[in-house]
Amino acid sequence: MRFFTYFYENEMEQYFYLKPQSFSKYSRRELLSYGLGATLYMPATRPNIHQEILSKKHNGLTSLVIDLEDAVGDKEVLRAEKLLIRELLNLFGEFYKGFLNFEDLPLMFVRIRDLEQLKRVTEQLGDAIRLLTGVVLPKFNAENGEELLSEVQRLHSGEHPFYAMPILETARIIQKETRMEELLSIKQQVDRYKENVLNIRIGATDFCGLYGIRRSADTTVYDIAVLRDCITDIINVFERFDNPYVVSGPVWEYFSAKNRMLKPQLRQTPFRERYGDEGLKWRAKLIDNHLDGLIRETIMDIANGLTGKTIIHPSHIKIVQALNVVTYEEFIDASNVVKAATGEIGVMKSEFANKMNEIKPHFYWAKKILLKSQLYGVLHEEFTNIDLIKKEVYVSHP
Numbered sequence: 001m002r003f004f005t006y007f008y009e010n011e012m013e014q015y016f017y018l019k020p021q022s023f024s025k026y027s028r029r030e031l032l033s034y035g036l037g038a039t040l041y042m043p044a045t046r047p048n049i050h051q052e053i054l055s056k057k058h059n060g061l062t063s064l065v066i067d068l069e070d071a072v073g074d075k076e077v078l079r080a081e082k083l084l085i086r087e088l089l090n091l092f093g094e095f096y097k098g099f100l101n102f103e104d105l106p107l108m109f110v111r112i113r114d115l116e117q118l119k120r121v122t123e124q125l126g127d128a129i130r131l132l133t134g135v136v137l138p139k140f141n142a143e144n145g146e147e148l149l150s151e152v153q154r155l156h157s158g159e160h161p162f163y164a165m166p167i168l169e170t171a172r173i174i175q176k177e178t179r180m181e182e183l184l185s186i187k188q189q190v191d192r193y194k195e196n197v198l199n200i201r202i203g204a205t206d207f208c209g210l211y212g213i214r215r216s217a218d219t220t221v222y223d224i225a226v227l228r229d230c231i232t233d234i235i236n237v238f239e240r241f242d243n244p245y246v247v248s249g250p251v252w253e254y255f256s257a258k259n260r261m262l263k264p265q266l267r268q269t270p271f272r273e274r275y276g277d278e279g280l281k282w283r284a285k286l287i288d289n290h291l292d293g294l295i296r297e298t299i300m301d302i303a304n305g306l307t308g309k310t311i312i313h314p315s316h317i318k319i320v321q322a323l324n325v326v327t328y329e330e331f332i333d334a335s336n337v338v339k340a341a342t343g344e345i346g347v348m349k350s351e352f353a354n355k356m357n358e359i360k361p362h363f364y365w366a367k368k369i370l371l372k373s374q375l376y377g378v379l380h381e382e383f384t385n386i387d388l389i390k391k392e393v394y395v396s397h398p
Contacts, residue, residue: 001103003037003321003376006059007391015387017328020377024103025133025161033199033246034368035375036107036308038320039063041251043071044080044110050091053108054100058314060321063107065310068117069138070206077113084110085124092128102130109165111136115147122155129155134163134198139206141170142185149193156196164196165248169203171210174230183237191243200238201310202231204250217254220297222304231304239305241364249301249309252294252316291319295389298323307372322388326373328381334369337362 003020004012012019023035040058042049044066052058066087072080094100112118112135122129137148149164156162172182190197204221207230208214215224222228231250238245298309298320309320326334329352337357340348347358379385 001062001106003062003325004060004388006318011391015379015383016377017380018331018373018378021374022103023375024105025107026102029161029163029195029198031371031374032107034307034371036063036199036248037324037376038309038311038317039065039109039248040314040317041065041067041071041111041310041312044068044084045072045076047083049084049087050094053091053105054094058317060317061106061314062321063109063133063308065109065111065136067111068121069111069113071111077117081117081121081124084121088125088128088131092131095131105131107133109134109136111138113138115144115151118148118151129162130160132162134161134165136201137164137166138203139170140166140168140186141172142182142189145186145189149189149196153193153196162196163198164193165198165201166190167201167203168234169206173234174207174210174226176229179230179233180237183233187237190245194243194245197245199246199248199308200234201248202234202250204231205253217293220293220300221250222297222300235305244364246308247306249298249306249320251310251312252297253312254293255313255315291315294319295323305368307368318391319389321376323385324372325376325385325388326369326378327385328379330369331373331378333357333362334366334373337366338370 001024002022007015023032025032027035038060040061040063042064046066049066053064066084068077068080068084091100095102108131110121110132112121118135125132135152137145140148145166152162152164166186168183168186170182172178190200204227207227208224211226213224213226215221215227221231235247238247294316301307301309302323307324309316311317311320329350332352333350333355336348336351337359340357340359341363345359347356349355350357379387
């Protein structure tokens with residue numbers, strides 16, 4: 001599995017200075033934690049999940065979450081569990097028929113409701129649990145975290161890795177007077193199980209719901225003051241240089257077009273200068289599909305140190321993953337910083353003559369860039385992330 005499988009080989013050569021590398025659930029955890037990309041959520045009640053995976057229905061999909069929690073009504077939980085078990089057992093059967101191997105699978109997770117459901121589902125799956133990369137742990141908190149992570153650790157082995165992705169989305173985290181105590185307690189817990197924690201996710205929808213807020217397609221999470229404030233503290237606690245985690249961008253939940261109230265969030269100039277009239281038409285199409293808001297929010301995610309993003313529609317895959325590709329300038333700067341970290345110099349001018357690269361302050365950033373470059377690839381100098389978004393990709397409706 002690798003990113004951008006919908007590009008032809010000659011296109012990969014055209015766009016990429018370093019092409020994306022293949023990866024799977026068996027890749028080392030530090031690298032794999034950057035490989036979630038655009039993580040597509042689908043309810044466990046969705047029919048024919050195993051056929052969609054087998055046929056690679058969603059172009060570019062590298063990670064998905066089958067949801068037993070908020071996407072499933074309380075009265076249909078048991079039915080959803082049965083459907084999930086059936087679909088995964090069917091998929092496991094295809095493995096034994098030789099129609100797929102584990103390296104071809106996207107990173108697959110199940111979002112569970114509680115510890116009892118986790119035990120119930122994994123027991124019924126038996127050996128088919130090997131299809132899963134792990135579980136998503138919603139409403140993760142200092143009280144329930146220890147037991148959940150302990151169970152994940154029990155399911156994990158060197159031969160068959162199994163990871164947790166906690167979601168931070170409870171009232172004690174968003175409410176200011178309890179936030180730091182709760183975040184620090186959770187951080188202490190996940191530190192004890194770090195080898196079993198793939199990344200940290202942010203439940204923006206649940207956070208907003210606690211305040212009766214729902215952001216529009218014209219509004220990013222960074223425009224919602226109470227949410228921005230909380231995300232800042234999550235980054236502060238979980239991305240510190242001395243013991244960091246990968247933190248994923250919050251869900252983008254819009255995909256349909258309707259009349260806009262606010263100004264589009266994509267400037268005309270980059271599209272006009274690079275592609276002329278065709279670029280302006282393409283920009284208009286992105287705006288009509290409300291993808292300009294997703295582009296803006298993903299750019300802000302990356303600027304704030306987040307990697308990857310939760311999505312609810314296949315049309316979002318290409319955008320999130322294209323924007324996470326490393327530019328040639330970033331790669332060269334990062335490579336030079338790491339090479340120069342011998343203690344002999346403290347600062348040097350960038351090869352691009354537009355900035356100073358300070359070895360110690362930029363070292364952690366450089367390491368992250370080089371890890372991302374292995375998975376997402378590095379663009380040739382003359383290309384931008386927008387060039388990758390322009391690639392036409394067939395998108396099926398979920």
